[in-house]
Amino acid sequence: MSSSTSVGTDEHPAVVLTGITKRFPGVVANSDVHLTVRRGEVHALCGENGAGKSTLMKILYGMQPPDEGTIEVNGEQVRFRTPSDAIKAGIGMVHQHFMLADNLTVQENVVLGAEALHGIGKKARARIIELSGRTGLNVDPGVLVEQLGVADRQRVEILKVLYRGAKVIILDEPTAVLVPQEVSELFDTVRGMQEQGYTFLFISHKLDEVRAIADSVTVIRRGTTVGSADPKTVSSRQLAEMMVGSELPSPETRESTVTDTVVLDVKGLKLMTPDGSRPILDDVDMVVRSGEVVGIAGVEGNGQTELVETIMGMRKAGSGTITLQDQDITKLGTLARREAGIGYVPEDRHRHGLLLTQPLWYNRILGYQTRKPTSKGIWLDTDGAKKDTERIVADFDVRTPGIDVPAAALSGGNQQKLVVGRELSGDPVLLIASHPTRGVDVGAQALIWDEIKRARAAGLAVLLISADLDELIGLSDTIKVMLRGRLVADADPNTVTPEDLGSAMTGAGATSASVQETGTAHGTAVVEEGEN
Amino acid sequence: MGHLRGKLLPPALAIVFSLLLCGVALIISGANPLSAFGAMVTQVGKGTTLVDIVNSTGIYYIAALAVAIGFQMNLFNIGVEGQYRVAAVIAAVVGGSIALPPGIHTLVIIIVAALAGAAWAAIPAILKVTRGVNEVISTIMMNGLAIGFSAYLIRRDVFGELRGNNIRTAEIPESGWMPGISFGGSGTMFGFLFVAIALGIGYWVMMNKTRFGFELRASGESSTAASAGGVSAKKMVLLSMLISGAIAGLISLPELLGRDHTFSLNFTAGIGFSGIAIALLGRNHPGGIAFGALLWAFLDKSGLALDNVGVPREIVTIMQGSIVLSVVVAYEVVRRFELASEQRRVGRELGTVGGAA
Numbered sequence: 001m002s003s004s005t006s007v008g009t010d011e012h013p014a015v016v017l018t019g020i021t022k023r024f025p026g027v028v029a030n031s032d033v034h035l036t037v038r039r040g041e042v043h044a045l046c047g048e049n050g051a052g053k054s055t056l057m058k059i060l061y062g063m064q065p066p067d068e069g070t071i072e073v074n075g076e077q078v079r080f081r082t083p084s085d086a087i088k089a090g091i092g093m094v095h096q097h098f099m100l101a102d103n104l105t106v107q108e109n110v111v112l113g114a115e116a117l118h119g120i121g122k123k124a125r126a127r128i129i130e131l132s133g134r135t136g137l138n139v140d141p142g143v144l145v146e147q148l149g150v151a152d153r154q155r156v157e158i159l160k161v162l163y164r165g166a167k168v169i170i171l172d173e174p175t176a177v178l179v180p181q182e183v184s185e186l187f188d189t190v191r192g193m194q195e196q197g198y199t200f201l202f203i204s205h206k207l208d209e210v211r212a213i214a215d216s217v218t219v220i221r222r223g224t225t226v227g228s229a230d231p232k233t234v235s236s237r238q239l240a241e242m243m244v245g246s247e248l249p250s251p252e253t254r255e256s257t258v259t260d261t262v263v264l265d266v267k268g269l270k271l272m273t274p275d276g277s278r279p280i281l282d283d284v285d286m287v288v289r290s291g292e293v294v295g296i297a298g299v300e301g302n303g304q305t306e307l308v309e310t311i312m313g314m315r316k317a318g319s320g321t322i323t324l325q326d327q328d329i330t331k332l333g334t335l336a337r338r339e340a341g342i343g344y345v346p347e348d349r350h351r352h353g354l355l356l357t358q359p360l361w362y363n364r365i366l367g368y369q370t371r372k373p374t375s376k377g378i379w380l381d382t383d384g385a386k387k388d389t390e391r392i393v394a395d396f397d398v399r400t401p402g403i404d405v406p407a408a409a410l411s412g413g414n415q416q417k418l419v420v421g422r423e424l425s426g427d428p429v430l431l432i433a434s435h436p437t438r439g440v441d442v443g444a445q446a447l448i449w450d451e452i453k454r455a456r457a458a459g460l461a462v463l464l465i466s467a468d469l470d471e472l473i474g475l476s477d478t479i480k481v482m483l484r485g486r487l488v489a490d491a492d493p494n495t496v497t498p499e500d501l502g503s504a505m506t507g508a509g510a511t512s513a514s515v516q517e518t519g520t521a522h523g524t525a526v527v528e529e530g531e532n
Numbered sequence: 533m534g535h536l537r538g539k540l541l542p543p544a545l546a547i548v549f550s551l552l553l554c555g556v557a558l559i560i561s562g563a564n565p566l567s568a569f570g571a572m573v574t575q576v577g578k579g580t581t582l583v584d585i586v587n588s589t590g591i592y593y594i595a596a597l598a599v600a601i602g603f604q605m606n607l608f609n610i611g612v613e614g615q616y617r618v619a620a621v622i623a624a625v626v627g628g629s630i631a632l633p634p635g636i637h638t639l640v641i642i643i644v645a646a647l648a649g650a651a652w653a654a655i656p657a658i659l660k661v662t663r664g665v666n667e668v669i670s671t672i673m674m675n676g677l678a679i680g681f682s683a684y685l686i687r688r689d690v691f692g693e694l695r696g697n698n699i700r701t702a703e704i705p706e707s708g709w710m711p712g713i714s715f716g717g718s719g720t721m722f723g724f725l726f727v728a729i730a731l732g733i734g735y736w737v738m739m740n741k742t743r744f745g746f747e748l749r750a751s752g753e754s755s756t757a758a759s760a761g762g763v764s765a766k767k768m769v770l771l772s773m774l775i776s777g778a779i780a781g782l783i784s785l786p787e788l789l790g791r792d793h794t795f796s797l798n799f800t801a802g803i804g805f806s807g808i809a810i811a812l813l814g815r816n817h818p819g820g821i822a823f824g825a826l827l828w829a830f831l832d833k834s835g836l837a838l839d840n841v842g843v844p845r846e847i848v849t850i851m852q853g854s855i856v857l858s859v860v861v862a863y864e865v866v867r868r869f870e871l872a873s874e875q876r877r878v879g880r881e882l883g884t885v886g887g888a889a
Contacts, residue, residue: 314760333762355753367760370743380740
């Protein structure tokens with residue numbers, strides 16, 4: 001494999017994608033994408049969640065065939081049917097979620113599926129030791145993977161693709177799971193390997209990291225490549241504008257509608273990992289008032305998902321209280337909390353929001369199976385559910401041929417409009433919206449923002465979790481920064497910039513007067529992390 | 533149009549496929565498939581075969597309903613076999629030892645059987661909810677226990693009595709019987725069949741019209757979405773297992789109340805396992821299950837005729853097995869095809885394919 005890849009002359013770029021288009025039913029994931037990766041460079045692919053980065057990488061890695069367009073590797077046009085075709089052409093992928101067997105050793109994990117290359121014995125071991133130096137992995141190949149930390153596991157993943165002869169390595173959001181110190185170690189490894197002639201495709205939406213590591217940047221927005229930039233000269237602001245685009249509707253809400261009425265009051269909320277070893281939520285205090293949008297900013301995996309699920313009663317808090325409109329709901333189940341007036345737009349609508357093979361009107365009942373208009377006592381009111389689904393379809397502009405089609409047949413944006421419409425039905429007092437516009441089109445995004453603003457003006461309390469910092473700053477009346485299960489800082493959405501917020505999110509501390517660290521205990525936590 | 537096609541095409545394909553498969557098996561073994569199948573069909577008109585088929589259909593129907601309730605939420609109640617055995621012996625013991633007016637006596641036996649089945653199912657249900665024990669494993673174990681438990685209960689020093697070469701429980705007095713419909717020499721249809729029909733209707737109403745049915749279906753479709761929608765997974769596991777067990781408890785009643793009036797060593801075993809296959813065949817739908825039960829009963833009863841034409845009767849088992857296997861495959865193939873075509877249709881009607889929305 002490696003011999004054939006080294007035959008290509010140096011004038012040819014490592015990878016060229018031309019006019020790649022990929023359609024899924026009802027939505028175009030990639031349209032006319034152009035991407036050129038030169039040999040030996042670190043090429044960053046930037047874009048928001050749902051912009052089409054992962055689809056593009058799946059196409060390059062042979063997991064999905066493109067509908068149109070060509071792929072060239074080392075100047076030769078190729079057609080990948082399976083990932084093993086891509087591997088043969090020298091392309092390897094390190095997935096965001098590790099694909100390792102914990103109960104096997106490093107060596108076993110690496111040779112698994114590639115036994116034909118160097119066997120499974122001494123030869124394989126020698127090759128692994130030779131390669132692991134390049135990845136910065138300093139463990140014996142006989143060590144069990146379960147004994148390794150996250151950063152070393154990632155190195156094992158890189159080792160796996162090197163072992164299979166990869167020269168071009170796709171890193172899919174590699175820093176999402178790493179702490180800042182590990183990120184800089186990873187970058188050292190990448191640079192070292194780059195000098196040895198490896199090419200990297202680095203997928204990320206974290207602009208600071210992109211500027212730190214990449215030699216060139218391609219920005220992808222709403223499924224298509226919108227341009228390239230030189231990371232040495234471009235600012236994060238400019239990159240963000242390219243990613244977000246100028247046609248993007250503004251999420252900004254100007255005049256404040258915040259009242260004094262406390263709707264949600266969370267006190268001292270704690271949640272431990274299932275094995276009880278460390279806290280996921282650590283002493284969270286929070287108040288959401290009527291007419292107020294409280295935004296939670298944070299790098300993914302810092303407890304936002306768990307916070308929402310604990311407030312929804314899907315996880316059981318270790319200690320602390322949750323009060324909704326003077327009613328203690330700490331001990332109530334999810335259904336009772338919904339009945340008490342919580343609407344919930346989950347972060348993953350497929351897993352938590354919809355019954356995909358069921359018709360739209362059947363989905364209207366989910367979460368409302370005990371209330372009008374979808375039920376009467378122990379009986380379902382299917383007529384009422386259908387009528388109210390028609391209303392949602394009309395009011396929220398859900399593009400569908402009818403309410404009898406299965407939810408899976410709609411595009412992401414229309415599914416999300418249905419979910420938002422449902423959760424704003426039944427007069428909620430609190431709406432919990434997790435990434436409400438993730439992976440939806442511009443039109444749906446604008447509509448969802450409008451609906452949240454309208455509900456807020458009508459006195460709804462909103463808890464908003466979003467990775468889209470512009471959305472967060474634009475919609476929120478108060479922003480809280482979450483880091484390792486704690487609310488570490490407050491930010492004023494009127495003055496804070498995404499850059500300020502970004503540095504607070506990574507625990508680098510307040511860099512602006514707009515961001516105020518909260519509480520002495522939390523303050524020291526940030527300092528401790530700074531010392532790492 | 534496509535809706536009905538998606539429901540009827542797979543079983544039709546599966547039956548045709550398994551007929552072909554059995555035909556090949558018959559030819560290899562040196563028999564004429566046409567005469568074999570012909571013998572099976574003409575057997576229906578002979579003696580009590582038709583009534584036997586109908587009776588057997590009712591019994592299989594109840595068994596498959598019991599399994600289907602668990603299937604609706606991806607709960608694999610393999611323990612139906614053990615649940616109805618335990619229910620049968622307890623119902624027979626209780627029915628044979630009490631004296632009540634006609635009607636009430638029968639009703640008490642029915643209730644006791646349902647409670648006994650539910651109680652036997654409650655053990656794996658509680659284990660699953662509190663300790664996370666896989667219900668497949670625990671219900672299989674409970675089946676083993678049920679055989680030993682029922683054998684113990686009919687020992688002569690417990691509740692059993694020796695009658696000829698057979699050990700059995702005390703006979704249920706006539707007040708506890710359920711009369712059937714006699715067709716003279718063609719046999720007697722069990723009265724309990726009407727209960728089976730009522731159960732089917734009740735099952736349909738429960739699944740389609742009640743909150744409980746919604747929660748059951750939602751849990752089966754997506755346990756994560758159901759829990760976000762406020763459906764308690766543990767409550768649903770417990771309830772569906774108990775209802776499944778209660779219905780399983782009724783499986784032996786057509787024979788117990790309409791023919792045998794006692795639990796003996798001649799007890800008909802294996803219906804619980806057939807119920808699993810029939811529920812799969814009928815896609816948990818009350819109508820589909822009725823059809824599957826009828827097919828199963830037909831193969832069982834008219835398969836007896838195969839011995840007369842010199843064909844091993846076991847060919848029926850091959851046919852039953854291949855029907856279930858191919859129906860599972862066919863449903864999955866058709867389901868994927870239908871979903872993809874539905875998505876294309878929606879995309880086409882909205883005109884979004886080809887341009888970002």
